[in-house]
Amino acid sequence: xxxxxxxxxxxxxxxxxxxxxxxxxxxxxxxxxxxxxxxxxxxxxxxxxxxxxxxxxxxxxxxxxxxxxxxxxxxxxxxxxxxxxxxxxxxxxxxxxxxxxxxxxxxxxxxxxxxxxxxxxxxxxxxxxxxxxxxxxxxxxxxxxxxxxxxxxxxxxxxxxxxxxxxxxxxxxxxxxxxxxxxxxxxxxxx
Ligand SMILES: [Zn+2]
Numbered sequence: 430x431x432x433x434x435x436x437x438x439x440x441x442x443x444x445x446x447x448x449x450x451x452x453x454x455x456x457x458x459x460x461x462x463x464x465x466x467x468x469x470x471x472x473x474x475x476x477x478x479x480x481x482x483x484x485x486x487x488x489x490x491x492x493x494x495x496x497x498x499x500x501x502x503x504x505x506x507x508x509x510x511x512x513x514x515x516x517x518x519x520x521x522x523x524x525x526x527x528x529x530x531x532x533x534x535x536x537x538x539x540x541x542x543x544x545x546x547x548x549x550x551x552x553x554x555x556x557x558x559x560x561x562x563x564x565x566x567x568x569x570x571x572x573x574x575x576x577x578x579x580x581x582x583x584x585x586x587x588x589x590x591x592x593x594x595x596x597x598x599x600x601x602x603x604x605x606x607x608x609x610x611x612x613x614x615x616x617x618x619x620x
Pocket of ligand 1: 518519520521522523525582583587588589
């Protein structure tokens with residue numbers, strides 16, 4: 430039996446605050462799309478060097494259930510993100526428009542333990558702990574942060590190096606090590 434055929438499909442509101450409490454424990458699937466401006470995403474706003482009209486992210490979410498042999502069907506969420514943010518170019522130290530486009534797939538699991546035990550080597554999908562008041566806005570914000578380039582730069586030849594900018598390969602390596610986005614995210618989640 431294909432469970433999706435019998436489950437109601439619920440339309441997600443595009444209102445940012447409505448995305449903070451989604452019931453992922455209910456026997457229903459979701460779809461929705463909207464636009465989040467930089468100010469809707471406070472942690473992203475901290476990273477932005479400036480905000481120009483139109484900056485922000487179109488998002489699209491679809492969930493469905495997939496049969497999984499020997500256990501309950503798994504709830505899968507696909508998230509698409511497309512948008513623009515301004516960051517400091519690490520060559521010239523001026524504003525630089527960065528376009529992002531990401532598609533992510535998640536599997537919703539019941540507990541933290543299940544999420545911790547989820548194989549890290551699975552690059553196709555990541556676990557999220559389902560709840561009745563799931564903060565989808567926070568998940569979208571996490572994914573935007575993870576998608577930001579470690580070293581934002583204008584296209585090659587577009588700008589001149591600033592006297593104090595990191596230029597050589599060695600210092601770029603150091604920067605990359607220090608600013609690993611997974612560490613940034615971990616630290617943010619702790620706070
Ligand atoms: Zn530049």
